[in-house]
Amino acid sequence: MIAEQYRKMLDAKSVIRQLSEKATKRAQIIGAENVFDYSLGNPSVPAPAEFKQALLDLIEKEDPMTLHGYSPTLGIPSVKTAIAESLNCRFDMNYGPEHIFPVSAAAAAIAHALRAVTVPGDEVLTFAPFFPEYHPYVDLTGAVLKVVPADTKSFQINFEAFEEMLGPRVAAVLVNTPNNPSGAVYSAETLTKLAEVLTRKAEQYGHDIFLISDEPYREIVFDGKQQPYVSKFYANTISCYSFSKALSLPGERIGYLAVNPACPYAAEIVNMCGQISRGIGHNCPTSLMQLAVSKVLDLTSDFSVYEKNRNLLYECLTDCGFEVVKPEGTFYIFPKAPEADAVAFCQKALQYDLVLVPADSFGCPGYFRMAYCIDTEKVERSLPVLRKMMKEIYG
Amino acid sequence: MIAEQYRKMLDAKSVIRQLSEKATKRAQIIGAENVFDYSLGNPSVPAPAEFKQALLDLIEKEDPMTLHGYSPTLGIPSVKTAIAESLNCRFDMNYGPEHIFPVSAAAAAIAHALRAVTVPGDEVLTFAPFFPEYHPYVDLTGAVLKVVPADTKSFQINFEAFEEMLGPRVAAVLVNTPNNPSGAVYSAETLTKLAEVLTRKAEQYGHDIFLISDEPYREIVFDGKQQPYVSKFYANTISCYSFSKALSLPGERIGYLAVNPACPYAAEIVNMCGQISRGIGHNCPTSLMQLAVSKVLDLTSDFSVYEKNRNLLYECLTDCGFEVVKPEGTFYIFPKAPEADAVAFCQKALQYDLVLVPADSFGCPGYFRMAYCIDTEKVERSLPVLRKMMKEIYG
Numbered sequence: 048m049i050a051e052q053y054r055k056m057l058d059a060k061s062v063i064r065q066l067s068e069k070a071t072k073r074a075q076i077i078g079a080e081n082v083f084d085y086s087l088g089n090p091s092v093p094a095p096a097e098f099k100q101a102l103l104d105l106i107e108k109e110d111p112m113t114l115h116g117y118s119p120t121l122g123i124p125s126v127k128t129a130i131a132e133s134l135n136c137r138f139d140m141n142y143g144p145e146h147i148f149p150v151s152a153a154a155a156a157i158a159h160a161l162r163a164v165t166v167p168g169d170e171v172l173t174f175a176p177f178f179p180e181y182h183p184y185v186d187l188t189g190a191v192l193k194v195v196p197a198d199t200k201s202f203q204i205n206f207e208a209f210e211e212m213l214g215p216r217v218a219a220v221l222v223n224t225p226n227n228p229s230g231a232v233y234s235a236e237t238l239t240k241l242a243e244v245l246t247r248k249a250e251q252y253g254h255d256i257f258l259i260s261d262e263p264y265r266e267i268v269f270d271g272k273q274q275p276y277v278s279k280f281y282a283n284t285i286s287c288y289s290f291s292k293a294l295s296l297p298g299e300r301i302g303y304l305a306v307n308p309a310c311p312y313a314a315e316i317v318n319m320c321g322q323i324s325r326g327i328g329h330n331c332p333t334s335l336m337q338l339a340v341s342k343v344l345d346l347t348s349d350f351s352v353y354e355k356n357r358n359l360l361y362e363c364l365t366d367c368g369f370e371v372v373k374p375e376g377t378f379y380i381f382p383k384a385p386e387a388d389a390v391a392f393c394q395k396a397l398q399y400d401l402v403l404v405p406a407d408s409f410g411c412p413g414y415f416r417m418a419y420c421i422d423t424e425k426v427e428r429s430l431p432v433l434r435k436m437m438k439e440i441y442g
Numbered sequence: 443m444i445a446e447q448y449r450k451m452l453d454a455k456s457v458i459r460q461l462s463e464k465a466t467k468r469a470q471i472i473g474a475e476n477v478f479d480y481s482l483g484n485p486s487v488p489a490p491a492e493f494k495q496a497l498l499d500l501i502e503k504e505d506p507m508t509l510h511g512y513s514p515t516l517g518i519p520s521v522k523t524a525i526a527e528s529l530n531c532r533f534d535m536n537y538g539p540e541h542i543f544p545v546s547a548a549a550a551a552i553a554h555a556l557r558a559v560t561v562p563g564d565e566v567l568t569f570a571p572f573f574p575e576y577h578p579y580v581d582l583t584g585a586v587l588k589v590v591p592a593d594t595k596s597f598q599i600n601f602e603a604f605e606e607m608l609g610p611r612v613a614a615v616l617v618n619t620p621n622n623p624s625g626a627v628y629s630a631e632t633l634t635k636l637a638e639v640l641t642r643k644a645e646q647y648g649h650d651i652f653l654i655s656d657e658p659y660r661e662i663v664f665d666g667k668q669q670p671y672v673s674k675f676y677a678n679t680i681s682c683y684s685f686s687k688a689l690s691l692p693g694e695r696i697g698y699l700a701v702n703p704a705c706p707y708a709a710e711i712v713n714m715c716g717q718i719s720r721g722i723g724h725n726c727p728t729s730l731m732q733l734a735v736s737k738v739l740d741l742t743s744d745f746s747v748y749e750k751n752r753n754l755l756y757e758c759l760t761d762c763g764f765e766v767v768k769p770e771g772t773f774y775i776f777p778k779a780p781e782a783d784a785v786a787f788c789q790k791a792l793q794y795d796l797v798l799v800p801a802d803s804f805g806c807p808g809y810f811r812m813a814y815c816i817d818t819e820k821v822e823r824s825l826p827v828l829r830k831m832m833k834e835i836y837g
Contacts, residue, residue: 049559049650049707049714056717057710092504100511102501111488133708151546151725158723166445180720187721255444282768296510298729312444315452319444322451325575326582328553330546334693 056381061179063087066393070402072262077400083429084402086416088378090295092199092348092420098294101342105335114338118331120321122149122303127340130303133344141308148320150330151300153263156287157184158327159204159304161219164257164285165190169240171259174204175410176381178227178261191216194410202231202372202381204241213248219257220245225264228409228416229381230357230374232268235275242281255283263289263302266347268376269354281397282309285316290340292378293311295348301336353378356419363430367437378420381406385441389415399436403428455659456574457803458482461788465797472795478824479797480812483622483773485690487743489814493689500730505513509733513726515716517544518697524614525698527581528739533671534684536703546695546727551682552579553722554699554715556614558583559652561678564613564623566654569599569778570805573622573656584742589805597626597767597776608643614652615640620659620669623804624776625752625769627663630670637676650678653664658684658697661742663771664749668716677704680711685735690743696731699786748773751814753799758825762832773815776801785809794831 051330063086105114121127123167126146134142150156165171167179167189173181185192193210198205213220224233233241241258249256260277265288268274278284289302304320306313324330331337357373360380364371371382385394389405393415396403406414419426457696461621465479481760500509516522522539529537549724560566562584568576570592580587589609591691593600608615617636619628628636636653644651655672663669672680684697699715701708717723724733752769759766766777784800788810791798801809814821 049711050557050561053714053717054559054710059714089512095509099501099506101497106494106497106501111494112486115489115691115693117484151723154720154725155723157716158721162562163446163448166447183717183720184723187718198462274734295507298510298726300725300728315449316444317446318452322448322578323582324690325451325549325578325683326548326553327724328550328579329722330549330695331693333695333728335730336728395747 056183061269063179063404066402066404069397071429073400077341082400082402083425084420084421085403086402088418088420090420091422092293092350092352094114094294094295095343095346095348097343097346098296099350101158102335105338109383115334116336118149118334120324121317122147122204122331123334123337127338129341129344130305134305137345138279140276140278142305143308145317146306146308148304148317148335149332150302150304152290152291152297152302153261153287154180155186155300156302156304157181157221157259157261157331159323159329160186160259160285160287161185161188161190162258162323163316164255168216170214170216171219171221172209172212172217173221174209176226176228176406176414177410178223182220182302185221196262197411199383199411199414200372202226202229203233203237206240206244210244213244214399215252217248217256219259220276221259221261223261224277225268225376227264227377228379228406229372230377230379231372232272232274232375233277238275240282245281245283258284260284260286260328261290261411262286264377265379266293267350267353267378269357270375272375274376278305278307282307284310293347294340294343299336301332301340334352352423353420355423356421359423359426359430360417360419363433367434376425377419380417380419381411381414382417384413384415385437387413389413394401395398395440396436399432400433401436415422451578451693452488458574458799461691461799463795464792468795471496475820477795477797478820480814481799483813484692485687485815486772486817487690487745487747489535489690490738490741490743492738492741493691493734497730500733510729512805513729513732514718515726516712516727517542517726524736524739524758525700529700532740533674535671535673537700538703539702539744540709540712541697541701543712544727545628545697545699546724546815547683547692547697548580548656548682548687549575550695550724551684551697551699552576552616552654553583554718554724555652555654555680555682556580556585557718558711558714559611559650559654563611564803565609565611566614566616567604567607567612568616568618569604569782569814571597571623571801571809572805573618573802576616592642594778594806594809595663595767597621597624598628601635601639605639608651610638610647612651614654616654617672618656619672620771622659622772623736623774623799623801624767625772625774626767627667627669627770628672633670633672633675634682640676640678653679655679655681657681658687659772661688662732662745662748662773664752665770665771669771673700673702677702679705686741689738694731696727696735727818735748748815748816750818751816754818754821754825755812755814758828762829774814775812776806777812779808779810780832782808784808790835791831794827796827796831
């Protein structure tokens with residue numbers, strides 16, 4: 048009499064979590080400093096000092112009844128306004144507070160967006176390689192996730208496969224740029240073409256197709272470049288943002304959903320999110336975190352460590368003969384394994400205390416992911432180990 | 443192409459919220475101090491000083507990477523252990539950390555519990571008067587909420603009606619004691635009888651019937667009494683707790699779900715909640731709030747104001763001729779309206795700037811709710827107004 052749907056999910060343990068557990072066990076034996084754990088996408092640089100100060104100021108100075116009081120169902124108005132203004136200023140958009148819905152980070156944003164624009168049975172398309180948690184996000188709405196095969200040359204979009212799969216049952220397309228796990232940053236050219244296809248197909252089928260844009264890595268872009276703002280390219284876009292990576296606050300579950308004001312249902316979708324929230328028991332993110340992040344909207348953690356790590360790894364990997372696209376952002380790199388079976392390759396790497404994640408569950412078999420949100424010193428120590436393994440096993 | 447299910451919910455605005463909006467508008471005209479707003483169940487006493495200190499200590503002293511880092515899917519282990527130990531000590535239970543699932547307050551706890559033990563089409567019973575938000579909580583799982591008529595003599599349980607409605611399709615029974623809106627505290631006798639009926643019917647139907655116990659007011663009980671711990675009476679109990687009222691933190695969305703260790707599926711249900719959480723985008727409550735409340739588990743805000751207000755209102759209402767059961771806890775009182783149509787009565791009260799909530803949406807037409815979580819001074823000023831209205835309208 049307990050719900051089989053969720054009970055069954057218990058059997059399908061996350062590959063990343065299993066690897067991480069192995070790494071933890073190994074660390075207990077040989078010391079954490081000797082395990083080169085590239086498995087977890089957990090920020091490794093602290094939140095900016097201004098965030099700590101914002102928290103302390105709020106707790107010291109605000110009336111506790113107001114500070115810890117109920118947030119309105121649709122979020123704290125001053126926070127929504129601050130988010131809208133920051134986005135307008137940075138991305139030349141035209142958001143009002145009525146287009147912003149504060150949520151418990153990107154997971155909640157995507158869960159709300161999916162429920163707002165799909166009904167059970169609808170199809171949702173995403174592009175390989177993709178974040179495996181998209182499966183539970185989509186599956187539990189009753190919609191069906193379909194994965195467009197990767198463009199492994201650049202990890203932009205495989206448009207030929209996309210157009211073929213974009214049938215009349217597709218209600219939404221879920222994109223993630225900068226991308227976990229490839230580190231690719233969708234170019235303006237890619238986003239223009241994506242919008243063109245969506246517009247054409249929506250017209251052909253006579254119904255809307257929504258673009259759900261998962262953007263937790265939006266600010267982590269290297270070489271002084273920027274992620275083109277996805278929503279600028281297509282009106283029916285719901286941006287799903289999280290402060291988890293930008294401010295290194297993954298445990299504080301804070302982000303927002305922003306609906307493009309040019310979407311004809313923009314304000315209605317935000318109001319619907321308030322209703323969805325009632326039914327899934329989400330309510331709002333905490334009042335304290337809403338208020339604290341609203342004070343530091345234009346700041347980020349210092350990402351220079353990630354860029355340095357990317358450079359070190361990319362150089363070593365190419366030097367070792369790996370086929371790898373240079374990541375332009377995030378803290379992931381996504382090489383092709385030196386044998387067809389990436390799971391077998393990652394098992395071998397584990398013997399060298401290198402914890403790498405095979406990309407089968409990311410929809411890209413034969414590849415593996417390294418999350419380089421770790422100390423540079425450790426990356427440096429891992430490089431000779433990587434070279435040694437490659438020499439010993441693959442000659 | 444946006445989901446009609448949620449769009450339709452927008453039309454059914456909450457009666458409480460509509461009243462509260464009217465009260466706010468009126469306050470702009472005549473001043474907030476002159477509107478006797480008894481509509482909102484929002485704590486009116488601050489969080490204990492120890493909570494503020496716990497927050498400050500965490501932010502000042504902890505490593506920000508750990509403090510703001512990801513909580514494990516099933517909650518922070520030290521927090522789960524502390525909660526289990528506090529419950530064991532206070533209620534003579536036998537919880538381990540594996541029976542505790544930290545959640546974003548009672549709404550999330552109920553949403554998870556319902557998904558764990560029901561499937562679409564199942565029936566869930568609750569007892570009038572009941573918190574109207576139970577409707578979205580249950581409706582959005584696909585189960586069907588059925589309401590057992592009130593026992594208006596005592597606001598304990600109408601067992602005759604209950605047994606009649608407890609058919610084979612009932613998978614769970616949802617109780618709330620101390621009760622919003624009646625203020626009733628289910629007695630040990632009531633809970634013993636409830637457990638007896640559930641056990642007998644479960645045996646008769648050959649399947650489990652779960653008891654979901656919504657307990658945000660557990661500590662707000664007057665006259666030095668205590669709420670008997672619901673889970674002690676029935677093994678298949680899922681307790682849904684929130685710190686919103688106990689610590690006056692409604693905006694911080696923090697609580698937990700605790701499954702009775704004697705339930706054969708206890709640890710499995712907690713694990714399933716981790717999976718449900720993935721699909722609804724809930725993830726964990728914030729790391730900061732998990733850690734902060736774990737430092738003050740056995741403290742509460744000072745509830746003496748609520749008890750004083752209860753006494754003042756009960757005396758005045760009975761004196762005015764209202765039929766009213768004396769609340770034993772919460773911060774609500776639930777009188778019978780002096781005319782059959784409580785909506786009409788509340789409209790008339792509004793002319794006197796008394797904001798009262800008709801109980802039609804609580805499943806108890808003809809009654810109304812007063813939320814007396816307001817300053818005692820204001821309660822005192824409202825009493826002559828109440829007397830005046832009763833004299834002028836009902837003679």
